[in-house]
Amino acid sequence: MENTTPFDILITGGTLLTMSGAMEIIDNPVIGIRNGRIVVVEKGDDAPAAKFTARETLNATGCVILPGLVNTHNHLPMACFRGLADDLPLMEWLHDRMFPTEAKYVNRHMVYDGSRLAMAEMILSGTTTFCDGYFYESGVAQAAIDMGMRGVVSQGFLDFATPDHPDPSKNIRIAESFIDKWKDRSPLISPALFCHTPYTCTAETLITLKQVAREGHCLYISHVAETQDETRLIRERYGTTSIRYLYQLGVLDERTICVHAVWVDEEELDMLRDTDAKVSHNPESNMKLAVGVAPVPAMLRKGITVGLGTDGCASNNDLDLFREMGTAARLHKVAMMDPTVLDARTALSMATIGGARVLGMEDRIGSIEPGKCADLIFVNMDKPHLTPLYQVYSHLVYAASGADVTTAIINGKLLMKDRKLLHADLEDIMEKVRKIGAMIADNK
Amino acid sequence: MENTTPFDILITGGTLLTMSGAMEIIDNPVIGIRNGRIVVVEKGDDAPAAKFTARETLNATGCVILPGLVNTHNHLPMACFRGLADDLPLMEWLHDRMFPTEAKYVNRHMVYDGSRLAMAEMILSGTTTFCDGYFYESGVAQAAIDMGMRGVVSQGFLDFATPDHPDPSKNIRIAESFIDKWKDRSPLISPALFCHTPYTCTAETLITLKQVAREGHCLYISHVAETQDETRLIRERYGTTSIRYLYQLGVLDERTICVHAVWVDEEELDMLRDTDAKVSHNPESNMKLAVGVAPVPAMLRKGITVGLGTDGCASNNDLDLFREMGTAARLHKVAMMDPTVLDARTALSMATIGGARVLGMEDRIGSIEPGKCADLIFVNMDKPHLTPLYQVYSHLVYAASGADVTTAIINGKLLMKDRKLLHADLEDIMEKVRKIGAMIADNK
Numbered sequence: 001m002e003n004t005t006p007f008d009i010l011i012t013g014g015t016l017l018t019m020s021g022a023m024e025i026i027d028n029p030v031i032g033i034r035n036g037r038i039v040v041v042e043k044g045d046d047a048p049a050a051k052f053t054a055r056e057t058l059n060a061t062g063c064v065i066l067p068g069l070v071n072t073h074n075h076l077p078m079a080c081f082r083g084l085a086d087d088l089p090l091m092e093w094l095h096d097r098m099f100p101t102e103a104k105y106v107n108r109h110m111v112y113d114g115s116r117l118a119m120a121e122m123i124l125s126g127t128t129t130f131c132d133g134y135f136y137e138s139g140v141a142q143a144a145i146d147m148g149m150r151g152v153v154s155q156g157f158l159d160f161a162t163p164d165h166p167d168p169s170k171n172i173r174i175a176e177s178f179i180d181k182w183k184d185r186s187p188l189i190s191p192a193l194f195c196h197t198p199y200t201c202t203a204e205t206l207i208t209l210k211q212v213a214r215e216g217h218c219l220y221i222s223h224v225a226e227t228q229d230e231t232r233l234i235r236e237r238y239g240t241t242s243i244r245y246l247y248q249l250g251v252l253d254e255r256t257i258c259v260h261a262v263w264v265d266e267e268e269l270d271m272l273r274d275t276d277a278k279v280s281h282n283p284e285s286n287m288k289l290a291v292g293v294a295p296v297p298a299m300l301r302k303g304i305t306v307g308l309g310t311d312g313c314a315s316n317n318d319l320d321l322f323r324e325m326g327t328a329a330r331l332h333k334v335a336m337m338d339p340t341v342l343d344a345r346t347a348l349s350m351a352t353i354g355g356a357r358v359l360g361m362e363d364r365i366g367s368i369e370p371g372k373c374a375d376l377i378f379v380n381m382d383k384p385h386l387t388p389l390y391q392v393y394s395h396l397v398y399a400a401s402g403a404d405v406t407t408a409i410i411n412g413k414l415l416m417k418d419r420k421l422l423h424a425d426l427e428d429i430m431e432k433v434r435k436i437g438a439m440i441a442d443n444k
Numbered sequence: 445m446e447n448t449t450p451f452d453i454l455i456t457g458g459t460l461l462t463m464s465g466a467m468e469i470i471d472n473p474v475i476g477i478r479n480g481r482i483v484v485v486e487k488g489d490d491a492p493a494a495k496f497t498a499r500e501t502l503n504a505t506g507c508v509i510l511p512g513l514v515n516t517h518n519h520l521p522m523a524c525f526r527g528l529a530d531d532l533p534l535m536e537w538l539h540d541r542m543f544p545t546e547a548k549y550v551n552r553h554m555v556y557d558g559s560r561l562a563m564a565e566m567i568l569s570g571t572t573t574f575c576d577g578y579f580y581e582s583g584v585a586q587a588a589i590d591m592g593m594r595g596v597v598s599q600g601f602l603d604f605a606t607p608d609h610p611d612p613s614k615n616i617r618i619a620e621s622f623i624d625k626w627k628d629r630s631p632l633i634s635p636a637l638f639c640h641t642p643y644t645c646t647a648e649t650l651i652t653l654k655q656v657a658r659e660g661h662c663l664y665i666s667h668v669a670e671t672q673d674e675t676r677l678i679r680e681r682y683g684t685t686s687i688r689y690l691y692q693l694g695v696l697d698e699r700t701i702c703v704h705a706v707w708v709d710e711e712e713l714d715m716l717r718d719t720d721a722k723v724s725h726n727p728e729s730n731m732k733l734a735v736g737v738a739p740v741p742a743m744l745r746k747g748i749t750v751g752l753g754t755d756g757c758a759s760n761n762d763l764d765l766f767r768e769m770g771t772a773a774r775l776h777k778v779a780m781m782d783p784t785v786l787d788a789r790t791a792l793s794m795a796t797i798g799g800a801r802v803l804g805m806e807d808r809i810g811s812i813e814p815g816k817c818a819d820l821i822f823v824n825m826d827k828p829h830l831t832p833l834y835q836v837y838s839h840l841v842y843a844a845s846g847a848d849v850t851t852a853i854i855n856g857k858l859l860m861k862d863r864k865l866l867h868a869d870l871e872d873i874m875e876k877v878r879k880i881g882a883m884i885a886d887n888k
Contacts, residue, residue, distance in 0.1 A: 079831075080832065082831070082832065082834075082839075082843065083832075083833070083834045083835050083838035083839050083842065083843065084834045084835075086787070086788060086835070086838050086842065087773075087777075087783055087784055087787040087788065088783060088784065089782075089783055089784065090783065093783075117828055117831060120828045121828040121829045124828060124829075125829070228781075284774060286778060287774035287775060287777055287778040288773075288774045288777060288778075288783065288842070289777075289783055290777040290778050290780070290781050290782055290783040291778070291781075292778065292781065293778060313843075316842070316843075317838065317839070317842040317843045318829045318842070318843040319829065320829065320845070323767070323770075323845075326767075327771070327774075329531075329732075330728060330731035330732050330771075331731060331775075331778075333531075333731055333732060333733075333734040334730060334731040334734050334735070334736065334737060334775075336734070337672075337734050337735075337736065338533075338734055339531055339532060339533055339534070339537075339732065339733055339734040340531055340532065340533070343530070343531040344530060344531065382874070384561055384564045384565040384568060384870065384873070384874060385565045385568075385569070385762045385763065385764065385846075387523075387526070387561060387874045387877055387878060387881070388524065388526065388527075388877050388878050388880065388881025388882070388884075388885075389527070389878075389881065390526075390527045390528045390881065390884075390885055391527050391528075391530070394527035394530050394761065395526075395527050395761070398527065398530065398732070398760070398761040398762070399526065399527065399757075399760075399761045399762040401764070401767075401845050401846075401847060402829075402845075403845060403847035403848075404847075426828065429828070430826070430828060430831045433831055433832050434831060434832050434833075436832065437831070437832025437833065437834065438832070440832075440834075441832075441834055
């Protein structure tokens with residue numbers, strides 16, 4: 001029966017990294033996709049492609065096929081601020097540059113246009129799922145639907161006026177209506193709530209919004225323990241440290257993502273493990289903003305689930321998760337003076353199945369197995385910088401870049417082929433953001 | 445007169461980063477190249493392109509034109525070992541994996557083929573000049589001539605048997621004849637001597653080879669102060685530290701390049717400054733091998749000349765200097781917990797004019813000025829990950845990758861256009877290295 005109904009897409013050839021439990025690698029596989037799902041994954045020798053029919057057949061010869069990468073932390077609309085302010089201390093960067101720029105220029109259109117640009121960049125560099133947190137987040141959700149990307153869209157909250165919501169007393173109602181609006185709207189979209197930080201949100205906001213998230217079965221995200229300044233602030237105000245504070249408030253659980261988690265002590269690691277709270281690790285942002293090095297190898301040893309994120313373009317400044325993998329694998333080696341602490345396979349796991357676990361979506365994405373959503377990419381290994389090939393994990397982490405990704409399929413839909421976006425007008429998207437950039441540059 | 449003789453190449457449009465003393469940036473420039481040299485650099489408005497004639501005209505609209513990048517440290521033939529052994533401690537990696545593999549597989553053909561692959565990768569990612577150190581170095585020199593690349597080729601020496609020279613007692617004669625062979629052979633090639641480390645070369649070798657280099661007016665290169673193990677070894681043997689040791693031996697001068705220089709104290713920095721010895725900084729290799737973080741911001745403050753290098757493919761694992769710039773700029777920020785210590789402009793300077801100074805070639809390369817060699821590249825900024833554009837240094841360092849380079853000119857010859865190598869059979873080069881890789885993988 002299955003063999004007689006044509007696939008939407010049939011993939012043959014290449015080398016498949018399943019990233020499933022057994023980390024099976026299949027040379028010359030056959031992968032069948034139907035109705036957005038992976039329905040067949042077999043060795044080509046066992047299941048010759050000729051026995052299947054398909055509307056579209058993709059030949060992956062010379063490529064590695066792997067699950068689309070999962071970017072666990074982003075502020076996609078900030079693509080509009082890429083390179084606007086670099087090489088500044090974080091608090092100056094945030095309070096003197098980012099917040100005023102956001103107050104003036106963030107609006108519904110900027111969010112939609114900036115998100116589409118960021119999504120184009122992500123698809124072109126092999127990311128198929130993102131987790132975003134920003135203002136006017138419905139614009140991000142709409143952009144994802146229009147671009148065909150999978151995403152967790154988290155409406156952002158602070159306890160002062162934000163670009164989209166001048167009155168923080170209405171935060172609960174806004175949160176509830178955001179979840180209502182996007183729940184079950186599209187298979188691509190999962191709504192969530194994003195409390196900016198434990199020092200820009202009051203305890204009441206942190207607690208009540210977690211309650212709203214729990215009622216909606218949604219993710220709850222916060223920047224936590226990013227800087228020493230934050231640690232000092234939290235200690236001054238609450239006599240404790242950031243993770244401890246959230247633990248005491250009762251907001252840590254398996255659907256809470258702690259973004260950054262740089263300044264975390266041993267006992268706090270235990271709190272993360274015991275509550276099954278997740279960590280989004282953003283090494284390039286942490287380096288560029290000079291905030292410190294998160295104890296990721298210790299987290300992994302404890303069994304804490306860690307995914308990779310790029311953070312927004314204002315602090316990275318690109319969204320290439322291949323680079324982020326390479327940076328993660330290198331950074332922890334030098335930080336711990338031990339080249340064995342985070343190997344290539346672990347880095348790739350963090351960017352695929354690990355990221356899926358962070359988002360609570362490991363039943364749907366993060367590996368290539370029958371029954372999962374068809375989110376996958378091809379990386380062209382036929383390049384001088386990927387030659388010769390001894391070990392595929394090594395090349396993907398230490399030598400490949402997003403520019404080596406040729407093909408991207410999300411939810412069973414072919415979005416990129418031969419590095420061309422098939423369902424987006426890239427020139428138009430770039431032109432719209434250039435206009436926003438020109439306005440900001442001219443301070444208009 | 446100058447205006448009537450046609451240029452070999454005329455470049456119009458785009459944005460020129462001169463990287464010259466004044467760091468002038470020229471929008472819509474006109475650049476004329478003749479006989480391998482830059483002869484005209486003007487604003488397009490002052491000197492309309494129509495008043496010049498040229499054999500070939502290149503339109504750089506949408507691109508940034510900048511000096512070709514300078515990679516100050518490499519072991520190019522090790523491209524054959526890319527990804528063969530990762531995530532291991534340096535001494536194990538070097539002594540248990542690299543040295544035995546080299547003893548078995550390094551030969552004249554491997555050096556030539558591996559170098560051509562590495563050069564293809566470098567040209568494709570915007571590097572126009574390299575400084576290499578390895579065995580059978582004449583093979584690297586020949587590959588550079590055949591590929592059209594500019595390079596410092598340094599014959600490697602250790603005080604034990606090497607793949608090309610079983611008897612270290614003949615090192616002096618070999619060094620002299622290597623210099624004789626390659627001096628004045630090609631405008632692309634500068635011969636030099638590479639003493640592996642202060643612990644694998646005896647004091648006598650270090651001193652006598654420096655003498656040979658001085659007599660030949662050649663560069664003298666050594667890995668120095670790379671690891672704590674090295675520091676311990678040097679202290680045990682000589683009762684001092686690596687840089688001090690070389691200083692006491694009298695081998696530090698303006699034509700000595702200290703590669704890595706990670707474990708260096710304040711007084712040693714003064715020795716580097718006082719002797720005008722140069723430093724090659726290889727951040728990605730240092731991170732991946734977990735050796736430490738070189739005090740580059742302190743070096744720059746003291747006025748020490750620092751260039752960037754990728755190191756060989758066995759420890760990086762690619763040769764993309766754009767990535768290396770981004771890593772350098774980020775690494776020192778987090779290492780010093782100060783985001784202002786190494787800004788984007790400084791990183792780009794290190795990879796261009798700074799690298800040229802390290803190689804003593806700043807009169808010929810490293811900036812785009814009339815009279816200099818025509819080594820330059822175009823970076824296509826018309827990409828989503830480089831949009832919008834506020835500040836060009838920022839994008840080149842924090843967001844661009846080698847894959848954004850579209851055009852490369854070395855010594856006035858157009859080697860790459862639209863990302864295609866014009867004078868190299870890339871498929872043949874890759875196939876030859878794949879065969880070497882297959883032999884190594886099969887341990888044949």
